[in-house]
Structures are given as C-alpha cells and as structure tokens.
Amino acid sequence: MGASDFVLKPWENEKMLTTIESAWKLSQSRREVKKLKLKEKQLIAEINRPAQDLIGSSVAWKQVIELVAKVAATNANVLITGENGTGKELIAREIHRLSPRTDKVMVTVDMGSITETLFESELFGHKKGAFTDAHTDRTGKIETAHEGTLFLDEIGNLPLPMQAKLLSVLQNRAITRVGENVPVSVDVRLICATNCNLLQMVANGRFREDLLYRINTIHIELPPLRNRRADISELASFFLKKYAEKYNKPGLSISEQTLQKLESYAWPGNVRELQHAIEKAVILSDTAVLQPSDFLFRSSDSAPDIHSNCTLEEMEQKLIAEAIAKCEGNMTLVASQLGITRQTLYNKIKRYGL
Known part of the structure; x- marks a missing residue:
C-alpha cells in the first residue's frame, strides 16, 4: 500500500x-x-454480453443484423423503429456491443416515464439546493453516458417543450446542470427507439422535424414477427430450452402440430408475446411434449390493419414491404402475389427506397 x-x-x-x-x-x-x-x-x-435473443435466419432478420454490423462501427446517430416486442432495445445493445465504445457504459432512458418537471434534472443533473428536493448533487443520464452510448427509448413520447431542450444538447454537445450556469461538454453515441410513426407526428406538429433529422442519421426498421415466420420455430426452441432449464423441466419438446399453430398465429405482441407464451406453456404443461392445446390464442388477435390512416402510396409501400419479407426476397414470387410484373415491382422498390 x-x-x-x-x-x-x-x-x-x-x-x-x-x-x-x-x-x-x-x-x-x-x-x-x-x-x-x-x-x-x-x-x-x-x-456487452452477446445478445443470445438475436435469433433468426429469415431474409428480413438477416438484413437487420447486417445493417447493425455496418452501423455499429461508426458514431452515427441511430433511430430504431418497430412495433412493441420486436426487440428494439436488444438491437440497441448489440450496436453498442459492436461499437468502439464497447468498453464504456450504455445508459438507457425511458423517455415516456420522465415527467416534464423532472426532465432536466434526470437528463442534465442538478446541484444541491437547485430546487426543493435537491438534497445532494446529482449527475444526469447524459453526463453518465459520456464517452459511451445513450439509448433514449420511446422517443416518440417526448413532449414538444422537452424536444427543444434535447435538440439544444445534441446541437451543442454540452449540458448545463440545473442550478449551474457553466456548460459541461459531453461525448455520447445516441441511439433512439420508438414504435411511433415520427414522420406522421412531424406532419401533425407533434414532433420537431429538426430533432428527427438529428436522431435519424441511420434508420433501422425492425420487422414484426408475422413478417419473419421462418424464425418462429428457432425462437420457440430457444425459449423452450431457456424456460425448461429455469423451471427444472428437462426433456421438453414441441410437437409439429404445435409449431404449425405458432407459425400460423399473427403475434400482435411479436417476439415478446411468443416468449411469454412459451414460458406459460412450460409452467402449465404436464407432458413432455407441448401440444397445440397448451397455447390458447384469442381469435380476435390478428395482424394490425395496415390500411387505417394510410395514404394510397403508404398502403402500397407497406404491402410491397410485407410481401418481400413474406417471400424472403424472392422477387418473382413477390411480383406474382402482388399481381404486377417484375419490372413494375423493381420500379416501385426504387421509388419507395425499399
């Protein structure tokens, strides 16, 4: 010593x-x-442990993983979008794990859970005595993530006044703690996620266009599970093994009929719903083989209606994207299912940037 x-x-x-x-x-x-x-x-x-839940061999999922690998090596801001349960936080962690900042911390902030009154204190920090309950100095989330990664989950839930404050930090790369006047420089890699349509929110005046440009250098759209049905069997096997070990039920398996039922279901809750369904079946099953009767789905649970609140072009774009995912990139089959020629299909893919 x-x-x-x-x-x-x-x-x-x-x-x-x-x-x-x-x-x-x-x-x-x-x-x-x-x-x-x-x-x-x-x-x-x-x-930074490798994400074991990033499972899948479908074309749609492979494209996501390939994009993650390319983006991770940079410091570009990333926006991850997708329905609830598609794995947005897992993708964010994988980007951080593969990035040059992997030896630094990744700080996650649920933007939907922060009240407007505590926004600055939570993100920027505060000095003791800055307000009634500020009994000690506090380092904010952004400063904690210095030299690491800042993951802002549910960015679409951020009210407009807070959006302006966040934009100022991103532009100046500095924060000012509540109760202080001296800016503190910060170096963070920003990853945001949302299940909202931010472009539509911009059009409706609910999200700042300049903030969207700041956070959207690279956009990663996660496909819903219904568009990667080829991965359901692999995911089910992974979760079955996980929960069989957790609940001390070795030797469990899934029957072929059960897999067919799982693959035909719409999974509105996506991978998270599949995970919970497998866990529940493992807990309640009294046999060594999970049967279709171990999975009870509401008949009303179906894929979301893509036609609601869509323009004709948006509807066409979504139909083409879903057909490509469903046919796993087989353009001849996609064109056949959509009733158009391959050349028309390629023209529309180019037009919509698919």
Missing part, C-alpha cells in the same frame, strides 16, 4: 492517533474505489 503520512519523534499521542485514523480512512476509501471500479467493469461486461 505504501506510506500515507509520517510522524516526527518525539510524537504526541493525540497526533499519532489522528494520523493513524486518517491513514485507515484513506485505506478504506481506496478499497471502496477499487470495489466501485470492479463493479463498473462487471456492469459493462454484463451489458
């Missing part, structure tokens, strides 16, 4: 005791710092 102080002879007993006490406190502080650094390393290692 080395020396921390010294005492001259002849010494005074009181001073000797004070010196020993100070040395002991310093030693304790060093141990505490060492523990905190170890915990930080363990936390980063846990965050």
